[in-house]
Amino acid sequence: MVTHKKIDTDLGEVHISPPRERTGEFEPQIVGKWSRQLGGGLDKHILMMYAHGNSYSDIKRQIREIYGVDYSESSISEVTEQVWGEVVNWQQRPLLSLYCVLFLDGMYFTSREGGKSTRKVLYSIYSIDANGERDILGIYIKESEGAHEWGRVLEDLKRRGIEDVLFCCVDGLKGFSESIEQVFPKAIVQRCIVHMVRSSTKYVSYQYIKSVCSDLRKIYSAVDRSGAEMALEAFKETWNAKYPEIAKQWEANWTELMAFMDYGSGIRKMIYTTNSVEALHRQIRKVTKTKGSWVNDKALIKQLYLILMYGSKSWNKKVLGWLNISKDLNQHFGKRFSEHELE
Numbered sequence: 001m002v003t004h005k006k007i008d009t010d011l012g013e014v015h016i017s018p019p020r021e022r023t024g025e026f027e028p029q030i031v032g033k034w035s036r037q038l039g040g041g042l043d044k045h046i047l048m049m050y051a052h053g054n055s056y057s058d059i060k061r062q063i064r065e066i067y068g069v070d071y072s073e074s075s076i077s078e079v080t081e082q083v084w085g086e087v088v089n090w091q092q093r094p095l096l097s098l099y100c101v102l103f104l105d106g107m108y109f110t111s112r113e114g115g116k117s118t119r120k121v122l123y124s125i126y127s128i129d130a131n132g133e134r135d136i137l138g139i140y141i142k143e144s145e146g147a148h149e150w151g152r153v154l155e156d157l158k159r160r161g162i163e164d165v166l167f168c169c170v171d172g173l174k175g176f177s178e179s180i181e182q183v184f185p186k187a188i189v190q191r192c193i194v195h196m197v198r199s200s201t202k203y204v205s206y207q208y209i210k211s212v213c214s215d216l217r218k219i220y221s222a223v224d225r226s227g228a229e230m231a232l233e234a235f236k237e238t239w240n241a242k243y244p245e246i247a248k249q250w251e252a253n254w255t256e257l258m259a260f261m262d263y264g265s266g267i268r269k270m271i272y273t274t275n276s277v278e279a280l281h282r283q284i285r286k287v288t289k290t291k292g293s294w295v296n297d298k299a300l301i302k303q304l305y306l307i308l309m310y311g312s313k314s315w316n317k318k319v320l321g322w323l324n325i326s327k328d329l330n331q332h333f334g335k336r337f338s339e340h341e342l343e
Contacts, residue, residue, distance in 0.1 A: 042067070046079045051306035053287040080302060087305045091138055095161040098340040100329060101128040101270060102137075102187075103169045103277035104176075106145040107284070110293035111300050117293050121145045122284075122304065123153050126277040126315070128270070130340040132322030134315060136280070139304055141297045147175030154183040166333060167259075167271045171195045177256060186336075191256035193220045194273040200246045212239060212246070219250070220272070225261045263332065266325040280315050283307070 042063070049059045056073040063071045103126040111120045123140040137157060142149045150173070165187040170176045177189045197216055204212050215235045222228040236247045250257065260268045287307050294300040308315075319325065329337045 042069075043079050043082070046071075046076055047083060047306060048310060050076075050080050050303065051287070051310040053290060053303075053307075055291075080306075083302060083306065084298070087302060090305065092160070095137060095157065096129055096340070097161060097163040098337070099127045099129055099137075099162060099165050100337070101167045101169060102165055103127070103274050104150065105171060105274050105277040105281065106142075107281045109141075109288070109300055111141075111297050112293055112295055119144075120297065120300070121149075123150065124277055124280060125153070125157065126280055128319055130326075130337060132319040132326065134276075134317055134319065136308055136315070139301065139308075141301060145173065147173060147179040150176060151179035151182060154180065158183055164336065166329070166337065169271050169274050171274060172199060172253070188259050189256050190259045190271045191253055192272075192274040193257065194275060196250070196253065196257060200249045204243060204246075208242070212243065215239065216246075216250075220257070222261070225258055228258055228261060264324075264328040266321050267328050270319060270325060280308075283311055283314055 046059055046063070049062060054062070056076045059076050060071055060073055063069055104124070105126075106121045106123050109120050109122060110117050112118070121142045121144055123138075123142055123145075125137040125139075127135050127137050129135065137160075138153075140153050140156075142153075162184075165184045167190055168180050168184070168187045169190045169192060170180070171192050172195055180187055180189055197213060200216070201209060201212055215231075215238060218231040219228050219235060222231050232247065232250060240247060260272045263271075284304060284307055288303070294303070326337075326341065
């Protein structure tokens with residue numbers, strides 16, 4: 001059975017013929033039952049298309065092809081603008097008092113200011129709480145990446161409710177550890193092993209790269225710190241004549257590189273690298289790689305937020321094997337950790 005009704009749109013009245021069935025179980029998705037306006041359902045589709053990297057002109061064309069409705073780019077812009085209040089609330093929401101791990105990393109985008117394109121940095125904070133749940137605590141757009149700016153971001157997280165952090169996993173940015181210590185003095189800083197391997201083998205010849213990486217793996221996969229030190233000495237004997245700078249880099253950052261050695265395999269696997277937040281960035285880059293720049297920072301933040309919300313199934317997962325990890329955390333940190341479980 002087919003019915004007929006008129007609905008109001010930005011372009012005037014439109015006649016539609018929605019299907020109908022005897023049981024009344026059919027639920028229209030674009031124009032709801034009893035509704036006389038085109039909006040809510042289509043708005044969701046517009047936001048979803050925008051979250052998948054479609055430009056306003058792309059969305060306009062797809063709406064016309066699928067629904068036979070001509071939506072102006074300004075109307076589409078108004079729909080995406082509606083999400084801004086949601087973005088602000090999400091960015092300012094209260095946080096838990098303790099997080100077990102904060103993964104901190106940045107990625108670059110291009111935004112336009114005063115008619116000129118300029119490079120901006122997205123500061124991402126990806127977390128694991130005392131129940132093993134992952135979350136993105138915030139996204140911040142800054143002019144450049146530096147330890148001082150990271151300190152300001154961490155201060156904002158503290159203002160929103162974080163009192164303590166067990167581990168901060170970071171790359172090799174100069175001064176990062178000092179900025180973290182000023183805000184969360186008890187936090188243990190773990191330098192990303194993967195980043196360290198990449199940076200220290202940057203100038204290694206192709207014919208030796210596999211052998212060098214294999215010997216470096218013996219260092220960070222050792223049973224304990226003593227074993228790691230022995231593996232480093234063996235590495236120096238093998239490679240110091242050809243690549244003396246590699247061992248020097250590892251020795252200069254030894255404390256932060258080996259922080260994970262004091263814990264069981266579950267915690268080690270969780271904190272030895274910032275790959276978790278880098279995977280999040282790959283998800284974002286997959287959507288944004290075809291876009292040259294954004295008209296302003298606000299437009300960039302809106303799209304990043306929608307990408308993250310519509311792609312939450314890929315990052316909003318509980319840590320695998322959390323029961324054993326939580327036992328290890330409780331053994332090492334006692335009430336500092338256990339008082340926050342099931343918070």
